[in-house]
Amino acid sequence: MRFLLDELPFFLELLVSGLLIGMMYALVALGFVLIYKASQAINFAQGEFVMFGGFVVAASMRYHGLSLVLSLALGFGAMVVIGLLMERLVLRPLTGRGVIAIIMATIGLASILKGLLLLIWGPLSVNIPLPIREEPVEIFTLLVKLVAVVGAIISLVFLAGFSFLFLRSRLGIALRAVADNQTVAQLMGIDVRHYFALTWVTAGVVATIGGVMWGNMIGADVHTALIGLKVFPVVILGGLTSVPGAVLGGLIVGAVENLAAGYIDPFVGGGTKDFVPYILMILALMVRPYGFFGEQVIERV
Amino acid sequence: MLTLQNVEVIYSKVILVIKGLTLEVPEGGIVTLLGANGAGKSTTLKAIAGLLGAERGEITKGGIGFNGHRINDRTPAEIVKLGIALVPEGRQVFEHLTTEENLLAGAHTRRNLAEIRRDIDLVYQYFPPLAARRRIEAGYLSGGEQQMLAIGRALMSRPKLMLLDEPSLGLAPMLVQEIFDIIAQLNQEEKVTVLLVEQNAAMALTIARYGYILENGRIVLDGTAASLRDNEDVKEFYLGLSEVGRRSYRDVKHYRRRKRWLL
Numbered sequence: 001m002r003f004l005l006d007e008l009p010f011f012l013e014l015l016v017s018g019l020l021i022g023m024m025y026a027l028v029a030l031g032f033v034l035i036y037k038a039s040q041a042i043n044f045a046q047g048e049f050v051m052f053g054g055f056v057v058a059a060s061m062r063y064h065g066l067s068l069v070l071s072l073a074l075g076f077g078a079m080v081v082i083g084l085l086m087e088r089l090v091l092r093p094l095t096g097r098g099v100i101a102i103i104m105a106t107i108g109l110a111s112i113l114k115g116l117l118l119l120i121w122g123p124l125s126v127n128i129p130l131p132i133r134e135e136p137v138e139i140f141t142l143l144v145k146l147v148a149v150v151g152a153i154i155s156l157v158f159l160a161g162f163s164f165l166f167l168r169s170r171l172g173i174a175l176r177a178v179a180d181n182q183t184v185a186q187l188m189g190i191d192v193r194h195y196f197a198l199t200w201v202t203a204g205v206v207a208t209i210g211g212v213m214w215g216n217m218i219g220a221d222v223h224t225a226l227i228g229l230k231v232f233p234v235v236i237l238g239g240l241t242s243v244p245g246a247v248l249g250g251l252i253v254g255a256v257e258n259l260a261a262g263y264i265d266p267f268v269g270g271g272t273k274d275f276v277p278y279i280l281m282i283l284a285l286m287v288r289p290y291g292f293f294g295e296q297v298i299e300r301v
Numbered sequence: 302m303l304t305l306q307n308v309e310v311i312y313s314k315v316i317l318v319i320k321g322l323t324l325e326v327p328e329g330g331i332v333t334l335l336g337a338n339g340a341g342k343s344t345t346l347k348a349i350a351g352l353l354g355a356e357r358g359e360i361t362k363g364g365i366g367f368n369g370h371r372i373n374d375r376t377p378a379e380i381v382k383l384g385i386a387l388v389p390e391g392r393q394v395f396e397h398l399t400t401e402e403n404l405l406a407g408a409h410t411r412r413n414l415a416e417i418r419r420d421i422d423l424v425y426q427y428f429p430p431l432a433a434r435r436r437i438e439a440g441y442l443s444g445g446e447q448q449m450l451a452i453g454r455a456l457m458s459r460p461k462l463m464l465l466d467e468p469s470l471g472l473a474p475m476l477v478q479e480i481f482d483i484i485a486q487l488n489q490e491e492k493v494t495v496l497l498v499e500q501n502a503a504m505a506l507t508i509a510r511y512g513y514i515l516e517n518g519r520i521v522l523d524g525t526a527a528s529l530r531d532n533e534d535v536k537e538f539y540l541g542l543s544e545v546g547r548r549s550y551r552d553v554k555h556y557r558r559r560k561r562w563l564l
């Protein structure tokens with residue numbers, strides 16, 4: 001009992017900081033979920049989007065001496081352009097060729113972004129200084145990084161705003177119609193291309209937000225792309241097609257991996273964070289193949 | 302209002318499906334396009350609606366005109382805005398959207414919210430079962446309700462011309478009757494011109510004024526509904542068959558029928 005009480009603060013601290021990071025996983029996963037919903041394509045470049053968006057901001061500040069605001073604008077701008085180009089140069093010519101072709105194209109895009117980054121700016125890790133206090137803040141006696149709190153709040157606002165948009169607006173209905181049946185959506189006069197572009201642009205924008213947060217916490221470089229590997233467990237847990245599912249998946253992955261790392265890493269010398277999410281993912285697949293919120297195929301009885 | 306001049310459609314650059322089809326739909330009319338499985342009926346409608354691109358199909362010859370516009374190379378969205386709405390084969394409602402959201406999606410090309418609301422109510426008047434199911438995901442509606450929704454959704458773009466692809470498919474005879482009555486009513490009251498694709502020739506010829514019979518990508522016969530009803534071939538191969546299990550029966554007679562019409 002005594003032991004448990006002593007452990008509690010450590011446990012809570014791991015839990016809370018894990019949940020905060022989890023919100024950012026959820027945000028990055030939002031881009032993935034939207035693309036999957038709209039076109040059933042799996043975006044293997046989502047991690048590279050985080051890397052590239054974040055690094056454009058980092059490099060603009062460090063290497064080109066630009067202000068934070070201008071650098072952010074460049075980072076978001078770069079990802080918007082990449083999203084639009086993706087639709088124009090890849091998706092449009094591949095119309096009607098099946099989803100595998102698009103998935104392959106995203107793998108290609110991932111390599112291109114990595115190569116481009118190394119080619120232009122080199123391999124050094126660059127920190128993104130943000131006007132947020134470095135020292136941990138105390139929340140209910142727990143110490144957490146302020147940037148993680150800010151990141152989680154931004155993620156939450158973004159996710160909530162998007163869910164609202166997705167449910168209520170004309171744009172949301174059109175986007176869901178495209179997700180439901182592309183051909184028939186065209187019959188309604190919905191220009192499917194615009195909505196595909198929108199999903200890719202959104203994926204780029206949310207990835208950039210994640211990239212900046214990570215760039216601030218651990219520095220931006222090509223390895224930031226590994227965050228893409230967390231996105232799979234997150235979306236498999238939550239169901240590939242669900243925004244609330246992505247949030248829940250993000251929170252679970254963030255919390256569990258952080259707890260596991262806190263308790264197991266000291267004995268094995270690190271690396272727990274890299275595989276625990278996948279153990280979770282496999283367990284989830286065995287229990288709930290559609291995830292917590294995944295769309296089941298409607299069967300009428 | 303709608304004219305197809307010698308239209309040829311090829312899929313994937315090699316599969317010739319429509320082989321010089323000429324057809325006309327006058328303003329205010331109901332015209333039916335009849336034909337067996339694989340004749341090219343759906344392909345014809347997709348060509349008009351601008352949907353071939355998504356299936357790697359292409360209009361390689363001829364012209365499609367609508368109210369003086371040549372619409373061969375228009376996008377589906379442009380064609381909807383010109384006033385053509387397609388009710389696709391097999392209904393194809395947006396399963397994960399509610400009934401009402403399906404109708405809203407149908408109104409995508411329109412801006413005036415008050416008018417859209419009025420038209421939603423109008424659709425509910427024509428199809429009362431939909432009103433009771435407005436908050437239900439469309440995937441859970443019955444087949445008949447889904448067909449009503451598909452038609453209602455097409456109406457939401459305020460079309461001048463409605464293309465219907467086998468609305469009777471998989472519905473009980475009573476319901477088919479009801480749907481066809483409503484189509485005739487929409488034609489009368491809402492002044493919607495109709496091009497109706499059907500295998501159920503008996504039903505189609507009760508509401509259509511003119512009909513074309515499509516075989517293997519070619520029109521083999523056309524005439525007023527009355528003349529088609531009296532035609533011996535139509536009687537034997539379409540009207541007769543439509544009372545038996547058409548799909549299996551038809552295949553047996555396929556060879557004989559083709560021979561008679563082509564010679």
Ligand SMILES: Nc1ncnc2c1ncn2[C@@H]1O[C@H](COP(=O)(O)OP(=O)(O)OP(=O)(O)O)[C@@H](O)[C@H]1O
Binds near residue numbers: 318337338390
């Ligand atoms: N995307 C496609 N690629 C290649 N061939 C196709 C394609 N779509 C249809 N076809 C072929 O074109 C022919 C006509 O098809 P279509 O769907 O137009 O027939 P239909 O008259 O509507 O038949 P049904 O009554 O069964 O709906 C068929 O032989 C079909 O196999």
Ligand SMILES: [Mg+2]
Binds near residue numbers: 343344390466
């Ligand atoms: Mg068909």
